[in-house]
Amino acid sequence: MLSKENTVIGFIGTGVMGKSMASHLLEAGYQLTIFTRTKEKAAELLEKGAIWSQSTRELAQRADVVFTIVGYPSDVEEVYLGEDGLIANAKPGSYLIDMTTSTPSLAKKIHEKAKEKGIHAIDAPVSGGDVGAREARLAIMVGSDEQDFQEVEPLLSVLGTNIVHQGEPGAGQHTKMANQIAIASNMIGVCEAIIYAEKAGLDPETVLKSISTGAAGSWSLSNLAPRMIAGNFEPGFFIKHFIKDMKIALDEAKRMDMEVPGLSMALSMYEHLAEKGEENSGTQALYKYWKQS
Incomplete structure (x- = not known):
């Protein structure tokens, strides 16, 4: 004990x-x-x-x-x-x-x-x-x-x-890969939703009040979307570490002969941001991808 x-x-x-x-x-x-x-x-x-x-x-x-x-x-x-x-x-x-x-x-x-x-x-x-x-x-x-x-x-x-x-040993890491795969595509959706609201002339904070508790709700929407809106891109989790995680997940998926198009797209977008100097920003800085495009 x-x-x-x-x-x-x-x-x-x-x-x-x-x-x-x-x-x-x-x-x-x-x-x-x-x-x-x-x-x-x-x-x-x-x-x-x-x-x-x-x-x-x-x-x-x-x-x-x-x-x-x-x-x-x-x-x-x-x-x-x-x-x-x-x-x-x-x-x-x-x-x-x-x-x-x-x-x-x-x-x-x-x-x-x-x-x-x-x-x-x-x-x-x-x-x-x-x-x-x-x-x-x-x-x-x-x-x-x-x-x-x-x-x-x-x-x-x-x-x-x-x-x-x-x-068994290794199962925790496989589970974390499933977690990161789910987050990767979800983060794209969260960013697109916030930017869509802004372009439509809506108050994104008011939009969040409606969509964060409905079917679109997610941890990222509730916790990271408010940071995007506030312009807070300090790391709760570094982009460079998320890229590392996504690459591990992609390698594991390839070993299992599995296609992961959502993960692949997210990885490409985050690598673009890292090349622009955002590797030490938080993952919510994916919001900037649309601003830089």
């Missing part, structure tokens, strides 16, 4: 979402040690009582459970499989929970390598953006052995409200 009194939690990745997630674990009463490439990004968490680790190796040696939410699959591979990484240095019996959106094949590889050392590896990507992370309302999609899921579910419940065990 992972009790608050005896469990040290490690956290790697304190960006837009990770910072809030780590903070919730601290506020829940867990001992927390953190590592990030830029220590300044962890300043607020350190002030709240988190302990700084000098490296991934040091963090792995201290922690009973480690959460990671980093940028790209290459970062995940380095953090988990590198010489100074988690699997090489974690204590037998510890739990490694990767919440990065990464590839299903890498999640399976990490699970097998960890299992060889008596370590429990879990893929648990999330959805909900900066708002979901801040309000501890994330959707968490878990791929793991059933026993491992039961053990860490209380910790996951500190971070989210919709926690589903999807199946």
